[in-house]
Every structure is written in structure tokens, then in C-alpha cells.
Amino acid sequence: MDKLETIFALQKKLDDKIIEERQIDKNVADWVLGITVAMDSEIEEIRQLLPWKWWKNEKEIDMEELRKEVIDLWHFLPSLSMKVGLTAEDVYNMYMKKNQENHDRQDGKSSKEGYAVKATESALK
Structure with a gap:
């Protein structure tokens, strides 16, 4: 089990405990x-x-x-991911794909508008 999978498993255990002990019944x-x-x-x-x-x-x-506050956010990210049906592997795969897309946008390799880096005057000289 990799580190992200471990985080997901630990968060699921905590979430399940809270849901059971507090008898929480919510929809997505x-x-x-x-x-x-x-x-x-x-x-x-x-x-x-x-x-x-x-x-x-x-x-x-x-x-x-x-x-400590940043880590508090990390407790909620796996919970949110799992509630919408994402596994640790899904998060990894989707992150990798989106990361490449974001690099492509910054490198001008995307058809999506608004990401082209404008050359500055000093760069043109």
C-alpha cells in the first residue's frame, strides 16, 4: 500500500467511526x-x-x-474524494492527467484559450 492509499484507508476508518458513533445519515x-x-x-x-x-x-x-492547519485540510481531501467515488488510485491517475494538461496549457500546447504566455518587451529584445 502506498502512502496515498494509507492516507485514504486511515481517513475512511476515522470517517466510518464518526458516522457510526454519531449516527450520521447524509446524502452525497x-x-x-x-x-x-x-x-x-x-x-x-x-x-x-x-x-x-x-x-x-x-x-x-x-x-x-x-x-498543522494544512494537515487539517488533508484530512478533508480524502473524505471528499471518497464521498464522490474516487479512490487513491483514481486521484493519482486523474491528478497526473490534469497536471500534464496544466503544463501543456502553460507551454502553449492547448487549444483552451487564455493560457498563452505573453512575451514581454525585454524578452523580445
């Missing part, structure tokens, strides 16, 4: 909505650790806390 739409709201909350917690307020004195980033 409710799960997707709930998980994405939880992810929004985690993203907000990440944002609050960053010095984005230009009207305040900058603060040092607490990297340990920032890493």
Missing part, C-alpha cells in the same frame, strides 16, 4: 457541502496565520501552526 450533496464548508473553515484558519492585513504591523508566521 450534504456530505460534499459539509466537507467543503469545513475546508473553507480550515482555509480561513490558515489565512488568519498570515500577515495579509496591510494596515497592521507584520507578524511572524507560526510555521508549526500553519503546517
Whole structure:
């Protein structure tokens, strides 16, 4: 079992435990909505650790806390993936395909509009 499969298996075990102990009965739409709201909350917690307020004195980033919040997001990603029917292998395969597509777009090898890199004047000289 690879690392991503291990993460999925551990998250499934945790999700199953929570669902059973709390007697949760939701449909896919409710799960997707709930998980994405939880992810929004985690993203907000990440944002609050960053010095984005230009009207305040900058603060040092607490990297340990920032890493913990990022890992909180990683708990929700496998849950969301599994709720929509994706396995760890599906995630890997679809990621690889989409990653190549994103590179192709950046390299001008895509018919999708809006990704062409415009040459700057200094690059033309």
C-alpha cells in the first residue's frame, strides 16, 4: 500500500467511526457541502496565520501552526474524494492527467484559450 492509499484507508476508518458513533445519515450533496464548508473553515484558519492585513504591523508566521492547519485540510481531501467515488488510485491517475494538461496549457500546447504566455518587451529584445 502506498502512502496515498494509507492516507485514504486511515481517513475512511476515522470517517466510518464518526458516522457510526454519531449516527450520521447524509446524502452525497450534504456530505460534499459539509466537507467543503469545513475546508473553507480550515482555509480561513490558515489565512488568519498570515500577515495579509496591510494596515497592521507584520507578524511572524507560526510555521508549526500553519503546517498543522494544512494537515487539517488533508484530512478533508480524502473524505471528499471518497464521498464522490474516487479512490487513491483514481486521484493519482486523474491528478497526473490534469497536471500534464496544466503544463501543456502553460507551454502553449492547448487549444483552451487564455493560457498563452505573453512575451514581454525585454524578452523580445
